[in-house]
Amino acid sequence: MEPAPEIERLLRAADLRVTRQRVAVLAAVRTLPHADTDTLLRAVRAEVDGVSHQAVYDSLHTLTAAGLLRRIQPAGSVVRYETRTDDNHHHVVCRSCGSVADVDCAVGPAPCLTASDTHGFVVDEAEVIFWGTCPACSTADTTTREVAP
Amino acid sequence: MEPAPEIERLLRAADLRVTRQRVAVLAAVRTLPHADTDTLLRAVRAEVDGVSHQAVYDSLHTLTAAGLLRRIQPAGSVVRYETRTDDNHHHVVCRSCGSVADVDCAVGPAPCLTASDTHGFVVDEAEVIFWGTCPACSTADTTTREVAP
DNA sequence: CCCTAGTCTTGACTAGTTCAAGAAAGCAGG
DNA sequence: CCTGCTTTCTTGAACTAGTCAAGACTAGGG
The missing domain is CATH 3.30.1490.190 (Ferric-uptake regulator, C-terminal dimerisarion domain)
Structure with missing residues (x-):
């Protein structure tokens, strides 16, 4: 569904290990900009079966820290993520x-x-x-x- | 500690019933601008003994709806309140x-x-x-x- | 003073997130 | 390709901030 090699390249460029979970998380945020964690969790599970919610939380944090994702949280809303970071x-x-x-x-x-x-x-x-x-x-x-x- | 009559006047002007809890909540936000709910709860309990947390939540909501308080919530923070609304x-x-x-x-x-x-x-x-x-x-x-x- | 709507207390409950321990997997070096 | 170290993932429990609901209480109009 998403160009995985491109995503893989992004992860390696950020000095991050390439795991199926991370690739799926990054791909999910790309296709669902501004989605909340729960929506992303579902999307990730549709791609990779049996992913734990903790893995998604971890990935989102790691990718955000690495600058590949941006975290937004309007008042009264849950956390949302997007890929436009620059x-x-x-x-x-x-x-x-x-x-x-x-x-x-x-x-x-x-x-x-x-x-x-x-x-x-x-x-x-x-x-x-x-x-x-x-x-x-x-x-x-x-x-x-x-x-x- | 706070000029209660002044606060009472504000409440009446907003068509709200004057209760000890509300007066204490409004006074607390005045003296502790940008405080979170928990801090306000403690401050209120110091004035009026045995106030329930629910009463504080209710008051904060009511006062915010009436325009006497403003609610702010920076990303990653709990809800905070202030009295500068105009x-x-x-x-x-x-x-x-x-x-x-x-x-x-x-x-x-x-x-x-x-x-x-x-x-x-x-x-x-x-x-x-x-x-x-x-x-x-x-x-x-x-x-x-x-x-x- | 009494009545009633609005408010408060009590206590259970939920959503979203984090913590912790052990199992699994990525990848650098041989 | 295999080994081993390190990071990451799974599992499952725990926690925080906030909400819901039922009944007791009270402010304030009549």
Whole structure:
């Protein structure tokens, strides 16, 4: 389903052992960007039978530490992962269904990274999360009101 | 310790019943901005004996819904609360110790609220979190290296 | 003062994640 | 190709933060 050799190359480049579990995890995050751990676990098990949940947690942590994955966690959401790690892009999150989409930086390469007074903190990253309503939910809201409790 | 009448007034203005628990919760968040629920629970119990954790959770939810509190949750952190709700300010979070400080908007009243392409999402808020190292941790890091594992 | 809706207490329960010990597997060197 | 060391995976228990639900209590309008 996924080009395994390419993924294998990525793992070796990051000095990580190539295991079926890791390959499957990385492939899963590629095909399911912004998915949560449980969804990824299912996807991985569809590829490699009998993978333990701990292996998936471990792989996700390792791959994140190696810079192959990026971990995102909007308030009130479980942890989600994506493979776009190089660019400092941001996210829009739907308040209603929790879906996430990528948003490129609006103002140049690293906007908003100029806080007025950071109280002596040494800032290395500015994370921006846009909150709103996704197309599907805003349509559902206006057309079929009173459906949700 | 806190001006209870003032807090009472705030509660009534928000059409909420005035209970000892709520007053204590609101006072606790005032004196301990950015505190997590557990810290607040302890603070509340110091004022009013035997308060249940559920009452604190309920109060925090109710007060947040009424706009008297703002709930923040940086990735990897538990939920925290603060009383500054009117202005759209942001936060700096220490990667090392997790401490949080307020940061006022850098560019005008609502910066960064102009995402380039929001994929059809209707955006109503832009949340900015600055990640870095707090003064205490950066000092500890440079002077007493090798202390932490 | 009484009534009722809203709030609090008590205690069980859940989801998501981490911890720990031993078995299995990757891969460098011979 | 085989060996052995080290990392990774499996298994299964444990933990934390938070939620659910039933009944007792109480704020505040009448």
